[in-house]
Amino acid sequence: MKRRNAKTLMFLGTGSDVGKSVLAAAFCRILRQDGFRVAPFKAQNMALNSFITPEGGEMGRAQVVQAEAAGIEPHVDMNPILLKPTSQVGSQVIVLGKAAGNFTAKDYYRVKRTLVPVVREAFERLSARYDVIVLEGAGSAVELNLKEHDLVNMAMAEMADAPCILVGDIDRGGIFASLLGSLMLLEASERDRLIGFMVNKLRGDPALFESGVAILEARSGKPVLGVVPYFDHIAIAEEDSVALTRRMKRKPEGSEGAAVRIGVLRLPYVSNYTDFDCFEQEPAVDLVYFDRPAEVFTMDAVILPGSKNTLEDLAHLHRNGVADALVAFHKAGGVVVGVCGGFQMLGTSVRDPHGVESRIEEVRGLGLLPMVTEMFPEKITTQVKVRAEPGNPIGAGGRMLLGYEIHMGRSRSLGDGARPLFRLIERNREPVPEDEELEGLATPDGRAWGTYLHGIFDNDAFRREFIGRILSRSGRRRSDAEGGPLSYATWKEEQFDRLAEHVRRHCDVERIYRLAGIR
Template sequence: MSKLYVVGIGPGDLDHMTFQANEALDAAQVVVGYKTYLELIQPLIAGKEIVSSGMMREVERCREALDIAASGKVVALVSSGDAGIYGMAGLALELAAEMAAPPEVVVVPGVSAVQAAASVLGAPLMHDFAVISLSDLLTPWDLIERRLVAAAAADFVVALYNPRSKGRVTQIEEARSILLAARPSETPVGIVRNALREGEERHVTTLGRMLETPIDMFSLVIVGNSATFVDREGRMVTPRGYAAGAREPKRGARQERKAHPPAPQAPAPGSGKALMVVGTASDVGKSVLTAGICRLLKNRGVRVAPFKSQNMALNSAVTPEGGEIGRAQAVQAAACGIPPHTDMNPILLKPSSDTGSQVVVQGTVVGTMAVQEYHAYKPVAFAKVRESYGRLAAAHDFVVIEGAGSIAEINLKAHDIANLRVAEMAGAPAILVADIDRGGVFAQIVGTLELLEPAERERIVGVVINKFRGDASLLGPGIDFVQRRTGVPVLGVVPYFTGFRIPEEDSVALEKRVERRPAGSADDRLNIGVVKLSRISNYTDFDPLEGEPDVHLTYVEGEEQLRGLDLLILPGSKATTTDLLFLVERGLFDAIRAFPGPIVGICGGYQMLGKRVSDPHAVESSVREAEGLGLLDVVTVMLERKTTHQAGAELLPAGFQVAPRCRPELGGYEIHMGETILGPGVRPFARLTERSGRGVEVLDGAVSSDGRVFGTYLHGLFDNAGFRISFLNRLRRSKGLEERPAAEQGLDPFDRLAAHLERHLDLERLFALCGIPR
């Protein structure tokens, strides 16, 4: 009897053909197929009669194969290895039924090309998935469209194949539009071309940006569902056991998504994997409470990590791999007992003007954007947020998430990627922090909760009243009212805690800082001034100086404040050339040049101390060149690439002139755009010995010939207790003050903070709400 084998050839590589497919091809006298597929298996069909045809000839090809088989020959009709083979097999059976004496039709399935692509991407098809051909010639487009709508609404992983480059040129675009109507633009997408064979290409992107990657008939596109994330190795992962309900597509959803893409589905609150700390306003203490909760969990043996999706801050830190994140998350990582990582703060905004910010994504600068530009970029940014959170959650038992500002800012909700949309993504309950020190605490709490949508309000499982001074029992009636009115329990009243401070995020906090003056007159202490630049950054460098008992540190805004200072510091700047002009405008430029005492410059401040700063590429501002203060014989040129490293260093002889009898080893970090060239009138301050874990030999900083003025790129210089004490003791000796030894180390400040929260929060109730064993 005549026979027709419908043979699936797998993803197209001979190594991935099935044994049965090889046998069928070996038995065949005639091989029929699309010429490109036949070229892929040429070694297996050499010497056989070949009948090939081009694209979009499936019906004619199938009919010809049946006719040849009916004449008494054994025929192999070659098809792809994915669902396309079943389309061809179905067509062969339909056409055979019309024949008077049809041949026997035998289906020989191959390795699925869809599964091959999934294996390249890292196995994202663990749950129900839909495989949809975009160019099934026997299926009208409106039926394919309905299938896409149903698959998207059912939250399936969707595999798309056979997009045509001719004919219906918008197939893949239409498919993307349908999927975007039901799931967010940041949904992970994997695109694999030539899976498991020569010329293989793999791209992991997002639904919103997938069309930026070339897609042709050799490409398979796998669109994740609401639980899919991209792990640290770049694999698409769909974890088991997630809770996700099917979503019905809305009328006009394609238009709605442009204004605000729908938030991804996620596990319900109380999943035991994350907790979010949100606030009624900025600076209510979210960062400190987050750090304290992190330490409480660490002390209970929980592998915990901090997370803040988006930070707007001029005070940043560098991770061991050289990425840049907000300082708060670096401190919170220390509370967890782990190194900081860029996934802990995937989006960092560093304001460079009143309307624009440098945008740092997963530790790397992607550009400077105005407000509207950044709003347009937010779908991409949130995809990175989701990606980073997924990796962090996969690597730890628990994640403590910090929100940003107030969760009730109605004008910002449509573009939110930092507050309750993140809680929804993570499936996390949230606690609301209110600051009683600023007054109106009960109005803060009730007003915030009243302004939330019902679904948002359900995420709030408790309230914490923070920064209280006095007898907490006096708050009883107000707390009872809040609990009756809102139905949300108050989990505790936390007294003002002075034993721990998270580094502040931006210069606004300087306005709120209360000056701490040591006892005695100005002659009995060291008076240090830090110039308050218009674009000041990383002023947390000077927190260790403020911690010295005989130091009075002020932020200088005018010439008159320079009088009586024992030391003047120029801090880092986000826009060095702009801030040099700012010094001129404030009358500080000439005053600083005439300052008789020691002067220190850190990073941007170091650059300002030189003769000239050039910014030829306008990387920091539109001011391309500015005259420096001329106090150090150096010039600086801004480069397009930012230098970000954790660094180790050792003092050179000029550095010992600055800090006599100091140990040579220093630690710190670099965050700067420029390169500074030393002239003959200065000597280098230190030698870098390590950058981001790699050994180097790079000179850093400069010291004037008399040792009065020095600058360095090392942030965190004064965190080195040995250097700080040696440097300050030099100043004390020159002023006739008693030298001081290094301060003794007391109880770990994180443990002190944790003990403080333990005394004042209902942790048993809080941890129960989060699903954490007590």
Template sequence: MAKVIMIQGTMSNAGKSLLTAGLCRILKQDGYRVAPFKSQNMALNSYITEEGLEMGRAQVMQAEAAGIEPSVLMNPILLKPTNDVGSQVIVNGEVIGNMSAKDYFAYKRQLIPDIRKAFHELEKQADVIVVEGAGSPAEINLKENDIVNMGLADMLDSPVLLVGDIDRGGVFAQLLGTLMLLEEHEKARVKGLIINKFRGDPFILEPGIAMLEEKSGVPVIGVVPYMDISVEDEDSLTTRFDTRKEAQIDIAVIRFPRISNFTDFSVFEQINGVSVRYVDSVSQLHRPDMIILPGSKNTMGDLKWMRQNGLEAAIKKRNGESVIFGICGGYQMLGCTVSDPNAVEEGGTMHGMELLPVETELETQKIRTRVEGTFEKVSGVFSGLSGRKIRGYEIHMGVSKAAEGCSPLCTLTNVLDGRNKEDGVAGETVYGTYVHGIFDEGEIASVMVSALAQRKGLSVENGLTMDYGAFKETQYDKLADTLRKHLDMDGIYRILNGGTYDKRSIDKVEN
């Protein structure tokens, strides 16, 4: 039976995902088989496993930190919002349907057997499981039939570390208020408090920490500084959307209301001289070197939104001056028509942006697969991609057919069944594909940035030697080093082994 420890937060974006990843990395470094677990994730950033099953990207990031292959066992329930009051519900990697928030709230207890089964299967593969909660355990309107915070901690008999975000202010009230709203048996599970995202000298916190410990009866196990670390974050409250600075090579990603899988573009953020901005209005677009239309959970709705706010017209006006690249839903939008005969999204048929000779029909069956292959002989600005290897995955609810005689962007092999197919379209300055993660492999992103720079008579330093996979490994190690320095890991090991954390007498645990 695996040992378990759970990270809960006082609010969304308190840092639960990052701390979970950091603990996974530390435990891996210390010789344990470790795995992350989050019973229910609400996110539009998702991933396809080797088995063709869908899971949240946050647990993929944590699995990478743990040095293991991502598995849907780590995230048995994924909710993908389709509108403000409803989500597509994915259980064990498979879509079971769309539900309103009210309907899902009434239904979710039926998923407890799935959560238990996934966790117990994961236990067979791990010595330690680091569990992440969602939102806050003090959301009293959601406490009934809870399956992701204290309800899950009870289910797994797990000790809890509670994280507060000092960067947004009121951290002492966050932590104390959360504990006050817990029931006594829930509060008893909280074995340590963590103050996260601190800027400055921890010495000035000491009086507040002493009072916090006195009033709560729970020790503070660490003060973690605000970290300059680049790992994939949760999509709902990412700070990536706040970037406005423009670099030598400027990439504008259209921020749809239902934007999905924007992790596709993280690799560009690591290349010197490149800015990645997320824009949702014509006034923010400016004159980027490349415009990316990302994935969308509602292609027709987001295309309509872009049409109504003027972004569609502005992007089409930039065609030729800016390179335009569509991924998944963005690729569908770039075509001539999007048809929805089965009312998967909006129903009916609407004109696309007519920048690629492609017709798309939305279907009820979701396509989920891992793919690998090569770029074809690519024309235009990105001709340097020709022949380069590709790896990635597809998640979409439609099929796109290019007009006869069009140049495909790439040739792919379905990893699950070995079938080959052509994908995407390559124009002179407009490109589209269904493949998520297409930019991560090898030097693809660097070649694209170099091509954009060459158009402007510029050079981008250090781009061609970048290895994104190796870069992520350095970030996980940096995260682990920081947490080792600022968390009492001896205390955490003691809690993990069933003991009580006591600052006055802490026995070092032999690892």
């Protein structure tokens, strides 16, 4: 590949969840602060959390977060290939924002080489528009059995002529073996591309690891460019399922005094759980991820999130007793909400006669909404603007709201008193005809409702009204000590600035710029 106008910097890892995505986001913000036009890039991402761009293309959330840190709109060129697992052995493959079909790993390896030009062209388009491209690898950079199929780690580094930083997670232990062992397994030309190491998630005083830095540098001949302490005072959206597992095990700080408890069901194929990150910043809310039937009755409201395999997840809920518990919870006065796949589960049945997501043809729904859903091969991926219908059972009447759709299913109301929630105003920034179908559905009392719109709770006024209605049903009141209403967009910007400050303090940014040829 010939040299482009854009400079490059790539973060590789010794394994999954070592912090590549967060450090890439940090450098997107740092470079932006230093006056560069910067964009993120990851050739291939595997994640169930995705986003829809203004053009209607689907891409991984990590690069969306990095684009937000860079202060630019997300574009599918930043993540040309997205794999969304639909089973233990297969994934839906998204190429430049559009679904290309479901593939087993074996089948995907056969077609992967044909996607190399797609990746190259996406990268070239970005590099022509920006000063610096911050690239991210995937998993471990030295999975030797997968190397011949590599498109995202050293193969991408070579394609982009990118200087690389190898990131290791000291919190999980074995930092010397992971960093030095990874270096040893690289080819000589690949080692030459490595400009240094970054030690991530150190607990305690970084000065206490000075001898560790000396050992790494002496043994490798490579500099340690940063020792970044573990942090819990900054919140950056994560897409890895490992991150969601951590959330289930911890209790959010300050949640003991929260006025209302909202539970999000942890489904086997859960997707877009970042829809609910906003609740974690609301002082009135204790947000809990759970998966056991008995936990349902400890909640004030339960949300069924999106799913990449709705029928399999719904069948799982029937098997483990959560489905019966949710129905009983609703009968006892509880509030049950569904988003996308979770919305589909609230109906009377979900069918997949074309085998789009599952080998199961039909699964009985929870029966909380008079609605049936059928899966179709054509995927809907749109950004939308909606207006809340006046008099709908969940409030927000007349308010304009933003969200996005990612679904294979089409749901049809059976009437029986259920009310639509929203009227579509725009799709992908284009006006929607007046006779366009209404969106969402709710029972007359508003205690069961659902929508296909991801990101609906990011709308501040809507989220606050939702919390207020749950508080009202429970007889509790919002505390006067909570401060003013949360602006989620402003809060996210503050997190990116905090992240940049934290990483600057513990990395030699100017040395990284110099070694990478950025300035």
